[in-house]
Amino acid sequence: MPPEVRELKDALGRHMLAPAYADLSQPPFDxxxxxxxxxxxxxxxxxxxxxxxxxxxxxxxxxxxxxxxxxxxxxxxxxxxxxxxxxxxxxxxxxxxxxxxxxxxxxxxxxxxPCGQDFVKGQSFAPKWLSANDLALLAAMNVPKITLAQRPKVAIIATGDELVMPGERPNSDQIIASNIFALKALVEAAGATARILPIARDTAADLQAVLELALTADVIVTIGGASVGDHDLVKTVAEEMGLDRAFYKIAMRPGKPLMAGRIQGRTLLGFPGNPVSAIVCAHLFLVPLLRAMQGDQSPTPKPKFALLAHDQPQNGPRAHYMRATITHEGATAIAHIAADQDSALLSVLTGANALVIAPSNGPALPPNSLVPYLSL
CATH class of the missing domain: 2.170.190.11 (Molybdopterin biosynthesis moea protein, domain 3.)
Structure with a gap:
């Protein structure tokens, strides 16, 4: 994303692109x-x-x-x-x-x-994601404005006749659109802006109309409609609008029917419709993409490690990102993997604070085995 110079009050959660330098020492006197x-x-x-x-x-x-x-x-x-x-x-x-x-x-x-105990005049502040504490330090350095990456604009599109918005009364064959709100929150926490577009119904014309509304964004995220069912239209309609597909389907669960590419100069991510699948895909693909767009040189989440609290069966051919709770016994992290990993169960995701990663074709593991996990 192009750079922009902004005041400190507008910089929380943004990525700083250029170093800043202290204009004075702190304290400036003994x-x-x-x-x-x-x-x-x-x-x-x-x-x-x-x-x-x-x-x-x-x-x-x-x-x-x-x-x-x-x-x-x-x-x-x-x-x-x-x-x-x-x-x-x-x-x-x-x-x-x-x-x-x-x-x-x-x-x-x-x-x-002593003068300069905290920092000295000319001391540098390296580019990073800015927290509230960082803003206080920059202000103390007498740095009123900083160079940031512009916020990527993200358009979020839920698809499907079965969806209604919260507050509406669903019919007997409908459900509430829920994962768009998690994705919007993740987008904004990653320093970008998010716009939830109208739900695209299961017709090519309706989906195309909503996709055209999204073309002012830098990144377009569709939810649902990316699989191979009769009503899964995202792939077909996007290709008719000029999608240059980078990949379609990935060997992971949840989230196998994931699509990515470029459409009319914009990045398109097509996520599965199941809530947990969409949210896990956002953690693994959307958030790192947005961080990279803002100049982060290490945008992908870094695995940590924990000991299994119980045995774990052999994994299948797709890497499995399993909802889990990490507890601690002293300095030792313990992983408790949820028993039910159904990708429609938001309550299990809400109760989790981590995703334990089982590699494709990973072996069965006994208790106390060391496993990688990503914090949520």
């Missing part, structure tokens, strides 16, 4: 980390210091220079005056006739944050 008294020498129990008139507070510097026997009131965040050796906590001193007396609770100090 600063007090406590409320107390700045001393002109290192203190000892019972020592007395003459208290100077004035104070140093956040945003207000004390302009004088302390001699070794002098002290001045200071507050957290204030610039440390010239000549200061340390800050002593206010509860560790007693005021007596214009002097402070160091008490026997004196600590080691010095309670001074």
């Amino acid at each position: 600063a007090s980390s406590m409320d107390g008294y700045a001393l002109g020498s290192m203190a000892t129990v019972g020592a007395r210091y003459d208290l100077r008139v004035g104070e140093a507070s956040a945003g207000h510097r004390f302009d004088g220079t302390l001699s070794p026997h002098e002290a001045v009131r200071i507050f957290t965040g204030a610039p440390v005056p010239n000549g200061v050796a340390r800050v002593v906590l206010q509860e560790d001193v007693t005021l007596q006739d214009g002097q402070i007396l160091i008490g026997d609770t004196l600590d080691l100090g010095p309670h001074i944050r």
Whole structure:
């Protein structure tokens, strides 16, 4: 995606394309980390210091220079005056006739944050996906604007006469369109924008009309209609509209009838209609695609590893991404694979926090076998 320069307030969850550099050091001066008294020498129990008139507070510097026997009131965040050796906590001193007396609770100090303790002027901030904490750091660096990848625009199309939107009353032979909302959320979490288009009914004319509405997007995602049934029209209609297909069907479950290609300069992903299949395909294909489009050099999810809580039967010829719950016993991750892996069961997916990966033709595994998984 082309670059754009945006203000920090618009950058959460976006991918930064170019490094940023600190315009100043933080803190920009030696600063007090406590409320107390700045001393002109290192203190000892019972020592007395003459208290100077004035104070140093956040945003207000004390302009004088302390001699070794002098002290001045200071507050957290204030610039440390010239000549200061340390800050002593206010509860560790007693005021007596214009002097402070160091008490026997004196600590080691010095309670001074040195200039540049957090970062120094010119220090770089490398490109990455930006979190709320990153925005605070960039703001502290006095970087008001940054270079980001433009947000990819994604059009999401559910297909099928059997679907109605939430809030509508389905007929006895209809169901609610659900997975479009999961896909929209995943798209937006990946830094892109998502638009849910009208449900495309099971006619070539209706599907073509909705696909034409989607051609303003960078990525088009269809859900359902990608298999080989009489009412599965996505492949045929998309090809009539100029689809250059990259692949069709993939050796994985759930998600075998997956299609990908380019249509009139846009990327098209055709997902299966079963809710779990569509959502798993989005995690594995759509999200990495969007991350790559925004400049991420490592866009694919990275497997972690866990020990099986139970035995697992031999896998078939397709890689299986199984809904599972990962728990921890100390530092050890334990994988509990759901018993029912039906790709229509959203409740099982909602109860899972991972996908355990069984490779194609993988062997049967006993408990405590090490297995790869992807976090959800």
